[in-house]
Amino acid sequence: MAVPSHAKPKPHARHSAKDLTRRTVRRFLLAGLAVVLFVVSGVGIAYHDLQSQVNTIDINDLLDDDRGTRQVADSYEGQAVNILIIGTDSRAGANNVDGSEGSEEVAVARSDTAMILHLPADRSRIELVSIPRDLLVDIPSCKTADGGTTAAMSYTPFNTAFANGAGASADDDAIAAGVACTIATVEDLTGLYIDEYLVVDFNGLITTVDALGGVNLYVDEDINDTEYTKLVMSSGCQHLDGATALQYARVRHGVGDGSDRQRMPRQQNLVAAMLRTAKSKNYLTDADALYSFARAALGSLTASPGLGSLTTLAGLAMSVGDVGMDQVTLITMPNEEAPWDLNRALPTDEADAVWAAMQADTPITEALNDTASQEATDTSSDAGSTETAQDDQPTQSGAESDQTGAATDEHTPTADATTEDPAAQCY
Structure with missing residues (x-):
């Protein structure tokens, strides 16, 4: 009896086992490709997300053409780098921390703090030198935000340089011109080449400290400023959020002799506490932690294009991740009161030793000790x-x-080249 054709068992296709293997391999390859694309696109999106937040301003057109340039390796690897950090005190927009935004005096961009951050080529230490805003210096002719130029000045307070460039505005053009004039003044004063800059306004400081989760620091004397910053704080270990950190950085009434020069050690104390906190949370050594911090803080800062590059920023941060706090030096440039005006300061010979050491990329503490x-x-x-x-x-x-x-x-010398962070006892 014949078996119906439809009931006959179908012959197996040739090479079916090989085809199955190929299909399996293709699926794994496609799955792997999908994972790679997901990771790469995720990284790309994250990078773009962060990069789009950074407010970068190119000031090269505002600097002297004779200044020259320096060849820079990726992330300054193997090279010393000088970064000028400028604190501004405009009350415009988010910086209106004390309700004085409507005042013409505080609505414009003005420099309140200036520090030079020096990272040596071997990344064995971190050095930060504050420049008093009332230091009498020579200020060169500068290009202004409106396209004009200013006359050169002698024996003029340092923070006038930023004001000369910025003029009567607080927008990006004003900040760019203010930074350019400040850099020109710093380079004339120190003989250093400033590679990058970072501008931190009131809101930027608040945001950065909050992104760190606040900071612990040691307050060496009671503060009772009920009239101006409203900061009242007892001496000893304190935990500061962003708003309180800003008060601490600004306060000069109700503590010490009320002078502006006494604020600099407090500002350095705050910077040391921020650095210690960043290190304790692995922000300088762990990419994920650094991303989390950068995501919260970058949008409030203004940086040079080089420093605004996330690869450069991450490279610099991680290059000093292993530097211990005992290798961090925070000083005010050596200065003395001007004989004719006790509210003004003049550089001393010790300041020349500091700048020479930074130019030579040797420790400034050694230079100060040799001078002493x-x-x-x-x-x-x-x-x-x-x-x-x-x-x-x-x-x-x-x-x-x-x-x-x-x-x-x-x-x-008024500079005390100590490397001990008072906040160490608060952890």
Whole structure:
């Protein structure tokens, strides 16, 4: 009996096992490709997300054509880098922290703080030098935001440089011109080449500290400023959120002698606490942690195009991730009161030693120690000469000795090259 054709078993297709294997391999390859594309697109989206937040301003057209340029490797790898950090005190927009936005005096872009961050080529240390805003300096002719130029000035407060460039506005053009004039002034003052800049306004500081989750720092004396910043704080270990950190950085009434120069050690204390916090949370060594922090903080900062590049920023951050706090130096540039105006300051010889060390990429603490040792030797030699000359005039020795001591005290550097972070005891 014949078997119906439809009931006959169908023959197996040739090479079916090989085809199945090929299909399986293709599926795995497609799945792998999908994962790769997902990861790459995710990274690309994340990169674009962060990069789009950074407000970068190119100021090269506002700088002197004779300034020159430097060849830069990726992320400054193997190269020393100098970054100028400028704090501005405009109250416009989100910076209106004290309700004074309507005042013409505070609505424009003005420089309130300036620090030079030096990272050596071998990334063995971190150095930060504050420049007093009332330091009397020479300010070169600068291009302004409206296309004009300013006249060069001598013996003028340092923060005038930013004001000269910025003029009467607070927009990006004003900030660009203010930064350019400040960089030109800093380079004239120090002999350094400023590679990058970062502008931090009031809102930027608040946002950055909050992105860190707040900071712990040690307050060395009670603060009672109920009239201006409204900051009232007891000495000892304190945890500061962004708003309180801004008050701490700005306060000068109700603490110390009320001078602006006394704010700089507090600002350095805050910077040290921020750095310690970033290190403790692995923001300088872990890419995911760094991304999380950058996502929260970058939108509030203004940076040079080089520093605004996330690859450069991440490269610099991670290159100093292993630097211990004992290798962090925070000082105010050595200065002394101007004899004719106690509210103004003048650079001292020790300042020249600091700038020379940074130019040579050698530790500034060593330069200050060498200068102090030389001064001690010179003082000892002068004292010996005085004693020799006084052998025949013993009745004058007391008065002349007192004068020598007074002269020594008068020229003692105001910079204290300490590397110990007071906030260490608060962790």
